[in-house]
């Protein structure tokens with residue numbers, strides 16, 4: 621397994637639309653394993669392939685307390701069931717910043733696992749928030765797009781400053 625580099629806001633590659641996965645092969649399973657390792661190492665509770673500059677519809681998550689329930693969602697489709705909830709969200713691509721975001725609470729998800737088998741689930745609470753946040757990534761959307769422009773610009777300026785100070789990455 622390998623740790624992958626995570627793109628950071630305002631990197632324009634984070635705005636790429638991910639394409640559906642068509643090949644359920646060993647390379648896809650390695651991708652999901654590397655993404656899970658990268659997510660646990662960060663540490664985070666979710667990671668979308670977009671964040672590691674792979675533009676396929678792949679999401680990994682683990683919202684369990686003891687980090688024992690890795691989940692993989694390939695080509696996920698979400699429909700809103702109802703409700704509304706506000707959560708303080710953060711993102712591995714927007715390190716160091718947390719802001720409240722309002723989203724639908726209950727959602728229904730259809731997806732495939734790494735073997736290409738279909739599954740469905742209904743989610744609310746943290747699982748729902750995290751899935752919607754990762755789903756946004758696959759569509760080139762970041763949680764900072766859900767907050768005020770003033771706050772977003774402030775975060776962008778601070779991160780741009782950090783990126784300039786940091787040593788150039790390969």
Ligand SMILES: [Zn+2]
Pocket residue numbers: 710711712713753754757
């Ligand atoms: Zn994120």
